[in-house]
Ligand SMILES: [Zn+2]
């Protein structure tokens with residue numbers, strides 16, 4: 001069995017190739033990959049600041065369209081809040097991965113495996129049912145023992 005199933009292309013920033021991916025997180029992903037015995041697809045791993053900003057602004061714009069907010073001031077405050085969040089993105093730090101799940105049973109499988117690592121290793125898990133991915137990160141500068149939905 002190979003030690004590493006992930007090509008640099010799967011880990012690097014899609015826009016510029018930046019790759020500062022955490023060896024510790026790579027080890028966890030490889031261990032999950034061995035357990036599943038099927039390809040483990042990452043929606044997102046490393047991001048540069050520009051790419052992360054682009055993704056977040058796209059999401060922000062969608063949120064605003066949904067809420068039909070037209071007030072420029074509110075928009076500006078939200079952009080500022082978003083940029084604070086971006087500065088701290090675990091993806092920029094190379095400490096995060098979004099694992100794609102394409103069915104409820106895959107979500108189950110990934111979460112079951114992730115929970116094996118929760119405390120002491122993975123303490124931060126984000127779940128997005130709508131888009132179908134599980135975010136995990138090893139960012140110790142953020143609150144630990146936390147699970148959230150998007
Ligand atoms: Zn980039």
Ligand SMILES: [Zn+2]
Pocket residue numbers: 044091096097098135136
């Ligand atoms: Zn993520």
